[in-house]
Amino acid sequence: MFSGYIDGLIVILAINVIMAYSAALPLVAGQLNLGTAGFMAVGAYMAAFLSNEYGLPIGVAILVGSLASGLIALIIGIPVLRTSGIYLALATFALGQILVAVFLNLEIVGAAQGYPVYGYIEMPTIALTTIGLLILLFVLSQTRFWLYLTAIKNDPTVCDLFGIEVRNVQLAAFVLGGMLAAVAGGLQAHYLSYVEAQSFGALISIYTVLFVILGGTQTVLGPLVGAAFFTFLPEVFRSGEEWRYAIFAAFIIGFMVLRPQGMINANMMRRLKAPFGGKASA
Amino acid sequence: MTYALEIRNLVKNFGSLEVTRDVSFGVNKGERLALIGPNGAGKTTIFNLISGVYPVTSGQILIQGTDVTDVPSKERIAHGISRNFQNVRLMKHLTVVENLILDQHINASGVANMLQPFGMLRRHKWWKQAYEALEEARLIDYANETVDALPYGLRKRVDLVRALLADPKILLLDEPAAGLNPTETDELMRELKTVAQNGVTLLVVEHDMHFVRNLCERVVVLNFGEKVSEGTMAEVEKNPKVQAAYLGVEAEEQDNAA
Structure with a gap:
């Protein structure tokens, strides 16, 4: 449909967007997950393995991979989410590294040599899946669940007094995030036709969190805008080659200083909505 | 008769610090009771114990005769407890x-x-x-x-x-009048009286004695975590312990102002 370059860029954008939401879900509730790349690896390997070895349709394989990742997030999330702040960040960071290390040593999926994937999906399928997920996420942002996430970030003690199951809501966000990352992994594996553990390094998790923080967590659009911006920005600086990542890093620092609440914040969205009856009638 | 809210021999220690010492009182349905005392007397701690922010060291909390001492905070709201916070936690x-x-x-x-x-x-x-x-x-x-x-x-x-x-069946209000101007305070008072008339039990922590005198039927006075007096405002004002602990200062101030 497009040139290979544009196709590739759209896929990177789609993967980045899905990943951004995988980190955003817990982050909306104030919990930093620095292990999203690990869940991405689970989804990539699981989906690749199921479509390679059992001939499952790619969609089904990705779905099962996502459920498996969700299950891992659930089992590990129960103890890990007892921590918070810097401890939670470190615990999830370690978790991501452990998951990747497991695949690096798992002979059945090629260990350090990597794992070829035979099934192939094209760019439009990935783009449509991403749009579908975005619609689901938008609907989710209109629920009490999302409201509770925001409230828990504000004041977990008061949420608890309101009767909200704070820990369960946090756990659900963490699990959903793990499932989303796995979808991104499964899609990427079947687009690149290859999975290798080294590609799920810590930097992926950190960039994912950066997309979200720079886009903003106050609205459902923030992570999308952040991921899109940071997918295209390095491309803009491409002519600078070696310097582009330095410029990119300087830009991030400047941005955090000047706009700590992210690119898109709640008041901005309210102002945008106002002309269309944002002030609802009783 | 069963109280809407009753606390029995409530003790709370933070390490070796005794914040609440053997406090007991009851509030009837639809009653407006104030918890007063100088800063650090343990008023907010009692609120936090009733709403379940911290566990009690010993003693009991009963709502309409049901012991809720060990009920997790998030389930207490189902027993009809609702509260505000001194420093507005919206x-x-x-x-x-x-x-x-x-x-x-x-x-x-x-x-x-x-x-x-x-x-x-x-x-x-x-x-x-x-x-x-x-x-x-x-x-x-x-x-x-x-x-x-x-x-x-x-x-x-x-x-x-x-x-x-x-x-709520029981509304805990921590300094509801603090920071309000006199008109707002009067308005709040009227509103709370209506709330109580509808059968809601009010437990109020407040420093504004004018507000307490006009709103509450009964007061419990705390000092250093202990209950020093209980009764109508007129009754407790006569108590020398209360005068020493709290109202004395206020009375003096009023005398000076007059």
């Missing part, structure tokens, strides 16, 4: 109406309720209920303002609307 980044919707949780728990995309459905009963409550409290104009954009007095009013939205 969710700053959410709008006024979103804050109210949050407090409906007690009547909207469960996964099915959690996943209803009510945000898109402007006619949903949750919006209606919240807007009606704001309309009644004459706060409708602020419905879509974020809380951190509101002045303190308005935040306090929103906080009260929020606390009432959970349909």
